[in-house]
Amino acid sequence: QVQLQESGPGLVKPSETLSLTCTVSGVSISTYYWSWTRQPPGKGLEWIGYIFYSGSTTYNPSLKSRVTISMDTSKNHFSLRLSSVTAADTAVYYCARTSSGWSGEMDVWGQGTTVTVSS
Amino acid sequence: DIQMTQSPSSLSASVGDRLTITCRASQSINTYLNWYQQKPGKAPKLLIYAASTLQSGVPSRFSGSGSGTDFTLTISSLQPEDFATYYCQQTYFTPRTFGQGTKVEIK
Numbered sequence: 001q002v003q004l005q006e007s008g009p010g011l012v013k014p015s016e017t018l019s020l021t022c023t024v025s026g027v028s029i030s031t032y033y034w035s036w037t038r039q040p041p042g043k044g045l046e047w048i049g050y051i052f053y054s055g056s057t058t059y060n061p062s063l064k065s066r067v068t069i070s071m072d073t074s075k076n077h078f079s080l081r082l083s084s085v086t087a088a089d090t091a092v093y094y095c096a097r098t099s100s101g102w103s104g105e106m107d108v109w110g111q112g113t114t115v116t117v118s119s
Numbered sequence: 120d121i122q123m124t125q126s127p128s129s130l131s132a133s134v135g136d137r138l139t140i141t142c143r144a145s146q147s148i149n150t151y152l153n154w155y156q157q158k159p160g161k162a163p164k165l166l167i168y169a170a171s172t173l174q175s176g177v178p179s180r181f182s183g184s185g186s187g188t189d190f191t192l193t194i195s196s197l198q199p200e201d202f203a204t205y206y207c208q209q210t211y212f213t214p215r216t217f218g219q220g221t222k223v224e225i226k
Binding site for chain 1: 208
């Protein structure tokens with residue numbers, strides 16, 4: 001079955017760059033869209049953006065100047081980079097498979113990885 | 120950004136109750152509306168997409184309806200495993216915004 005697994009540092013210093021990878025198994029990432037969503041402690045969900053296998057990306061405008069989503073089809077994974085982080089970027093970060101259909105639902109999610117921004 | 124407002128923000132209910140959660144969009148989003156369930160410490164789980172299509176494997180007690188700006192998620196008979204937080208998300212506009220969540224607790 002399709003599985004997603006996030007990985008990356010759990011602690012990032014302020015002003016540095018957060019880097020996470022989502023490794024996909026059970027399906028080629030050369031299909032579907034692939035998304036990142038985050039959830040600050042005790043709060044709701046915030047959509048970060050997605051990438052299509054063609055390499056095209058769409059980002060949340062509130063993060064657009066700091067975020068990059070990329071993919072490596074040879075490793076069947078995609079990645080998130082968020083620069084100039086502050087404490088407000090502390091959150092659980094989720095990757096998800098996203099339908100390429102018009103409804104854009106996220107039907108398979110990773111378990112999430114907690115990232116804390118602190119010196 | 121499109122604002123998605125869920126009501127209520129929280130509720131207490133009993134096993135067997137019929138439950139309805141409402142999600143209102145600040146602009147029309149046609150039927151570009153998905154519902155997710157999230158349990159503590161877990162990733163969200165897709166329940167309903169395109170406003171009313173039940174995701175494969177999700178029990179039929181869950182249903183969704185609506186179009187334009189007003190949407191509902193209904194649980195016909197609440198089960199113990201349904202106590203969780205529910206989120207709506209619109210995918211018509213960028214950014215793809217979520218509602219603030221509705222927490223369903225045991226009465």
